[in-house]
Amino acid sequence: MKIGFIQNAPLFGDKERNFEGVRTLVKGVRADLLVLPELFATGYTFTSKAETLELAEDQSGRTADFLKEISLQTGATLVGGFIEIDKERVYNSLLIVSGNTVIDTYRKLHLFNKEHLWFTPGDKPLKVYNINGVRIGVMICFDWIFPEVCRTLALQGLQVLAHPSNLVLPYCQYAMVTRCIENRIFAITANRIGQEKRGEDDFTFTGGSLICGPDGTILASAPLDEPFVSVVEINENQADNKMITAYNDVLKDRRPEFYR
């Protein structure tokens, strides 16, 4: 299958302009799974809860429509971040879209920094989706620092992880290699680039989106400061081989009776 990331440079608050930027990036791209950054259409650096409310949508909003458009155009399942509103609660979420269908949303379980001021923590289970025969899981940005997230998905049979991000710390791209090795999975981290100076905050997003394989090999990576698309062909079944030696299955060797 062909998997890829779209590293974009959103302008805060201007969804239509950001959709147009993604349209330009994916021109001519064909793939099976494409991952966009966290909050790829809204920007990240909010200064009030009102701002998140203004940009929030439900599962049938403008961003879902846009992802359907790109899914139909590229042939890929799309995973991308958006602000989700549900019963007056606002979440830092992502949409999983295949063709004309919204498969599900995921709501970030581990909020980062001031996201605690704007968003409600996720309340939906970590789940693996069988999409066209491939077992796909999702997490958002800071979820990476909790090894339990990838592990929970791997124990459900995860083959390919889609990981929309807005990274400002330099650790994650490095750590995703560890996540892939310890679970023997593929992972696609789609990060954004650019600077957002709003309110008291001034964030520079670190780009460097990457695709990593079950043995820790980096299969694709993006520059730190340019919009970028990368698609690689993988054999997702490699993620089903958990044997790191002839005697070691990294999942079955776990000894949960000794873990907290």
Place this chain on the structure above:
Amino acid sequence: MKIGFIQNAPLFGDKERNFEGVRTLVKGVRADLLVLPELFATGYTFTSKAETLELAEDQSGRTADFLKEISLQTGATLVGGFIEIDKERVYNSLLIVSGNTVIDTYRKLHLFNKEHLWFTPGDKPLKVYNINGVRIGVMICFDWIFPEVCRTLALQGLQVLAHPSNLVLPYCQYAMVTRCIENRIFAITANRIGQEKRGEDDFTFTGGSLICGPDGTILASAPLDEPFVSVVEINENQADNKMITAYNDVLKDRRPEFYR
């Protein structure tokens, strides 16, 4: 406090020669905690269970005596690997020795590769020891690939992890940075160097012992192919600060109700 590793080059089966090598390396060293590799006195590449039995000791054997000698000489608590025999079972273990006292042994929970043929898997809990006011935990080599090990120790208040190793894969030194970041701990990985060609196996050990801090900074590292000692001064209390942002405590932010 001062923490360090001793990266040695054992000769298979010759404990006295290997003790002498360590004596030479630690000449003049003063520290609070010193970590030696896994099986630092015996070598690693066994060809039969009989070989492990021949080199096995209990907690009051020759290796314990040697570690007491080095502990008294350097002022440090010593952590180093040995083959432990207990009720006819043989374990890939380590000793924790302070002055004239054996504090405990730990038995590798996750055996690597053919170790499954020679050793009984560990049967003792992952535990944090309060040694002179510092909360120290231990694991052995391949235990690193299971994030649950460091996590279990971190949830018990771990400040400094001692990690005797005999690494043949290149992943671990890289992954220890992730382990430190995700738990905000100090870690000392003491690896060996050299080649062991015995039976059907031919292992080259990858050196590169390292000390890493709670923010992922590498505080000391060793060459890949030379015996080496490194001691650094740390403030172990930095490991008590789990705040990665003003809003994020990497342990308290866990959401175990969503984890398997």
